[in-house]
Amino acid sequence: MDGRQTNRRRHGSRGSHGSARLGVMGGTFDPIHHGHLVAASEVQYLFDLDEVVFVPTGEPWQKDGRKVSPAEDRYLMTVIATASNPRFSVSRIDIDRPGPTYTIHTLREMRELRGPDAEFFFITGADALEQIFTWRDADELFEMAHFVGCTRLGHKLSDAGLPEGKVSLVEIPALSISSTECRDRVRVGEPIWYLVPDGIVQYINKRQLYREP
Numbered sequence: 001m002d003g004r005q006t007n008r009r010r011h012g013s014r015g016s017h018g019s020a021r022l023g024v025m026g027g028t029f030d031p032i033h034h035g036h037l038v039a040a041s042e043v044q045y046l047f048d049l050d051e052v053v054f055v056p057t058g059e060p061w062q063k064d065g066r067k068v069s070p071a072e073d074r075y076l077m078t079v080i081a082t083a084s085n086p087r088f089s090v091s092r093i094d095i096d097r098p099g100p101t102y103t104i105h106t107l108r109e110m111r112e113l114r115g116p117d118a119e120f121f122f123i124t125g126a127d128a129l130e131q132i133f134t135w136r137d138a139d140e141l142f143e144m145a146h147f148v149g150c151t152r153l154g155h156k157l158s159d160a161g162l163p164e165g166k167v168s169l170v171e172i173p174a175l176s177i178s179s180t181e182c183r184d185r186v187r188v189g190e191p192i193w194y195l196v197p198d199g200i201v202q203y204i205n206k207r208q209l210y211r212e213p
Contacts, residue, residue: 019117023052024145026094026106026124028060028179029074031204032081033196035177039150042172043123044087047148052123053110054078054090061100069209071095080199104137107144120144126151126169133161142166150175186210 025040032054040052056074068074075095082088093109094101107120114120122141126149132138141147142163150172182192187210193201204210 019119020051020114021047021049021119021121022110022114023047023049023121023123023148024055024106024110025052026055026057026101026103026122028068029054029056029078030069030179031074031182031196031200031209032078033177033179033182033200034194035172035174037081037085037197038174039170039172040088040123041085043121043148043150043170046170047121047168049087049121052088054082054088055094055106056090056092057101058095058097059100061102073203073207073209077200077203080203081197102136104135104141104144107141111144119146121146121148123148123150125149125175126155129162129167152176183210187212 023040023043025036027036029036036054040054043049044052056071056078058071060068072095075090075092078090082090091110093113094106097105097109103122107122110120111118122145124147129147129149132141132147135141147162147167149167149169151169152175153171153173155169155171177195182195185192185195186204192204196204
């Protein structure tokens with residue numbers, strides 16, 4: 001297991017001043033599912049985070065070819081899904097900011113909101129992490145946060161020139177669930193119970209989301 005991977009041992013230690021350790025989990029959450037929630041909970045435990053902030057994207061710059069559900073629906077589903085965990089919160093910063101959502105803007109704004117002493121851990125998929133050098137202001141990202149790539153069991157992070165000490169890989173069994181699968185199942189009338197929280201099933205049905213071909 002290389003320096004970019006992690007096991008069940010807890011990571012990190014608090015500074016002498018007890019600065020806040022904050023996870024930031026960005027995503028379209030269209031819809032949010034149990035894979036997202038298990039990943040956030042696992043990273044919160046392993047890195048001893050005080051809080052994990054879910055940040056639904058406004059206009060995802062990487063998903064131009066697919067229609068994305070309205071930001072307010074995605075935000076409300078995320079609120080419903082995370083409400084029972086006191087370590088989870090949801091931020092509107094990306095959906096309230098005009099224009100495409102870029103991670104660097106998210107982290108800069110989080111820094112302004114949470115102060116200079118907060119430690120940030122950006123939680124994303126390992127497949128996305130391998131593409132990080134295509135992201136806006138990629139070099140600055142590693143100065144802003146430690147990146148945690150969540151992956152399925154057995155996945156190996158390819159050598160993409162990621163800086164040592166700035167990236168960790170965490171295996172999450174529940175990541176076999178995907179938002180695409182959930183949308184496709186709703187579209188053809190198949191159940192998504194137990195793939196997403198109960199409240200999300202009810203919200204999708206009430207709002208008639210994902211019914212269009």
